[in-house]
Amino acid sequence: MNEESDTSRHFLRQWIEKDIAEGKTGGKVVTRFPPEPNGYIHIGHAKAVCVDFGMAELFGGECHLRLDDTNPAKESDEYAENIKNDIRWLGFEWSGEGDGAEKGFYNASNMFDKMYEIAENLIKAGQAYCCNLNQEEWKEYRGVPEKPGRPSPSRDTSVERNLEIFRDMKAGKYADGEWCLRAKIDMSSPNIHFRDPVLYRIRHVPHYHLADKWCIYPMYDFAHPIEDALEGVTHSMCTLEFEVHRPLYDWVVDRMDEQNLLVVRDGVKIRPQQREFARLNLTHTVMSKRLLLQMVQENVVDGWDDPRMPTVCGMRRRGYTPGAIREFCARVGVSKVESVSDPALLEWCVREELNKVAPRRMAVIDPVKVVIDNWNGEARNVVLPNNPLDESAGTREVPFGGEIWIDRADFMEEPDKKFFRMAIGKEVRLRGACIFKCESIVKDETGKVVEIHGVWDENSWGGNAADGRKVKGTIHWVDCATGKSAEFRLYDKLFLESDPMKDGSENFLKFINPDSLKVVKGYVEPLLAESSKLDRFQFERTGYFVCDGEGVFNRTCSLKDSYKP
Numbered sequence: 001m002n003e004e005s006d007t008s009r010h011f012l013r014q015w016i017e018k019d020i021a022e023g024k025t026g027g028k029v030v031t032r033f034p035p036e037p038n039g040y041i042h043i044g045h046a047k048a049v050c051v052d053f054g055m056a057e058l059f060g061g062e063c064h065l066r067l068d069d070t071n072p073a074k075e076s077d078e079y080a081e082n083i084k085n086d087i088r089w090l091g092f093e094w095s096g097e098g099d100g101a102e103k104g105f106y107n108a109s110n111m112f113d114k115m116y117e118i119a120e121n122l123i124k125a126g127q128a129y130c131c132n133l134n135q136e137e138w139k140e141y142r143g144v145p146e147k148p149g150r151p152s153p154s155r156d157t158s159v160e161r162n163l164e165i166f167r168d169m170k171a172g173k174y175a176d177g178e179w180c181l182r183a184k185i186d187m188s189s190p191n192i193h194f195r196d197p198v199l200y201r202i203r204h205v206p207h208y209h210l211a212d213k214w215c216i217y218p219m220y221d222f223a224h225p226i227e228d229a230l231e232g233v234t235h236s237m238c239t240l241e242f243e244v245h246r247p248l249y250d251w252v253v254d255r256m257d258e259q260n261l262l263v264v265r266d267g268v269k270i271r272p273q274q275r276e277f278a279r280l281n282l283t284h285t286v287m288s289k290r291l292l293l294q295m296v297q298e299n300v301v302d303g304w305d306d307p308r309m310p311t312v313c314g315m316r317r318r319g320y321t322p323g324a325i326r327e328f329c330a331r332v333g334v335s336k337v338e339s340v341s342d343p344a345l346l347e348w349c350v351r352e353e354l355n356k357v358a359p360r361r362m363a364v365i366d367p368v369k370v371v372i373d374n375w376n377g378e379a380r381n382v383v384l385p386n387n388p389l390d391e392s393a394g395t396r397e398v399p400f401g402g403e404i405w406i407d408r409a410d411f412m413e414e415p416d417k418k419f420f421r422m423a424i425g426k427e428v429r430l431r432g433a434c435i436f437k438c439e440s441i442v443k444d445e446t447g448k449v450v451e452i453h454g455v456w457d458e459n460s461w462g463g464n465a466a467d468g469r470k471v472k473g474t475i476h477w478v479d480c481a482t483g484k485s486a487e488f489r490l491y492d493k494l495f496l497e498s499d500p501m502k503d504g505s506e507n508f509l510k511f512i513n514p515d516s517l518k519v520v521k522g523y524v525e526p527l528l529a530e531s532s533k534l535d536r537f538q539f540e541r542t543g544y545f546v547c548d549g550e551g552v553f554n555r556t557c558s559l560k561d562s563y564k565p
């Protein structure tokens with residue numbers, strides 16, 4: 001986390017500091033980031049990454065990367081690999097022991113044997129039982145928060161019979177949903193998650209790593225505390241919706257303690273604890289992986305890494321920097337109050353960083369040709385700074401000849417008083433080159449200007465008149481003889497509606513912005529032919545762009561915005 005903006009000693013930080021002071025961590029703060037490999041990570045996950053890795057970093061501890069692959073249906077290695085790639089790109093690295101060759105890396109599925117053993121132990125201790133209520137009955141028995149639920153008819157089945165059913169569940173003797181394993185806790189608890197919650201369910205679905213080894217899978221509420229405890233995690237941070245699950249989390253940790261399964265570090269028994277913070281929400285976007293996948297599958301976007309997507313890989317292709325994303329997460333802050341952030345703040349962070357580091361270049365995205373009638377045919381080089389804010393970035397030479405491209409918006413046939421760019425009879429500075437006076441224009445049959453003619457002041461090479469007369473406007477240009485043609489992809493927000501979910505998640509696509517991508521052709525200065533994918537630039541007076549392949553540039557954001565953080 002950026003020191004500068006991390007002025008808030010937020011509640012999670014205070015909580016961890018207190019535990020360190022009380023000696024609860026066994027000398028080491030251990031956190032984890034537990035994504036499910038069923039999609040690409042998005043800006044919301046990036047916030048969790050910043051919190052989980054950031055807290056470990058702050059206290060010199062470890063953050064594990066744990067793939068929460070307990071739900072076999074939609075998980076894949078492709079997702080897993082991309083999650084790793086995106087976390088590294090954000091600037092974080094997992095550390096700790098790990099459950100295999102890779103340090104700090106865990107798969108929840110590697111703990112399935114242990115989870116099963118713990119479940120059997122619960123049965124043996126009379127703390128769990130098998131239940132065959134169907135889903136409707138299950139809901140009916142569970143009841144509503146205001147009224148106690150009713151015990152399942154199988155609640156008092158003998159330990160032997162329960163073990164037999166559970167083993168048969170594991171052996172595949174039952175169909176999906178026929179039986180489940182439930183914790184025996186309290187059917188009258190006002191917290192509905194505490195009313196004998198399901199621990200294991202039957203799912204005849206192969207797992208992407210373990211194939212058909214299992215046909216029963218642990219529920220999140222059972223698996224997560226076990227994973228945390230077995231890994232020796234001290235502080236388990238998640239989003240607010242899990243707050244009501246916390247008593248169950250603690251119940252599972254207590255049972256593990258009874259079963260002598262807690263990690264002991266430096267003589268301290270590590271009891272993982274869970275705390276919850278508000279999730280990151282953004283206007284004009286959706287963040288559920290299910291809906292992002294739907295947009296990919298229905299070709300609403302060009303893939304998970306489409307630059308309009310709120311995914312980390314999408315933002316990378318948009319030209320956002322990891323530093324700007326981390327800064328954004330720090331500015332949004334960590335709290336328990338739900339809020340919705342403005343993507344303009346994220347853009348502001350991006351612009352702040354790019355302004356400091358992005359090399360300046362010239363590009364013309366809506367070209368019209370300018371012919372300098374008195375040019376003697378000789379090519380010259382203009383020397384321009386790569387970044388006026390950073391002398392160490394050096395300078396570059398940009399070829400200049402008698403014909404150049406300028407942006408159509410920089411010419412006005414009938415200029416108003418405040419227009420200081422190119423107009424007939426007026427002088428304008430061609431960035432770094434010379435002063436040019438427009439004299440005439442050529443139009444096509446539709447009235448569109450297709451060529452601009454004029455003369456240059458031969459005593460103004462470098463951009464200033466020898467006689468000291470002032471020329472107010474400066475415009476950028478690309479030399480026709482040496483410039484390279486390019487494609488520019490101009491992105492706008494993906495949704496027109498600030499809350500695309502306002503009519504329910506079935507209807508979010510009706511708010512898609514039909515103009516969220518505009519592709520235009522133009523020219524760039526010759527040096528840009530050498531740029532590689534993901535190189536970021538400031539195209540002077542035009543915007544920040546990122547190279548997306550040979551001759552293709554994605555607009556990251558405009559140069560300025562009225563937004564103030």
Ligand code: ATP
Binds near residue numbers: 033047239287289
């Ligand atoms: P989604 O709802 O988008 O499918 P998820 O919560 O199911 O996301 P996981 O892979 O389970 O996705 O999430 C991994 C971690 O990221 C969890 O700890 C979760 O709390 C956190 N997380 C997910 N979305 C956000 C968000 N919008 N803001 C902050 N943290 C988030």
Ligand code: MG
Binds near residue numbers: 036
């Ligand atoms: Mg989840």
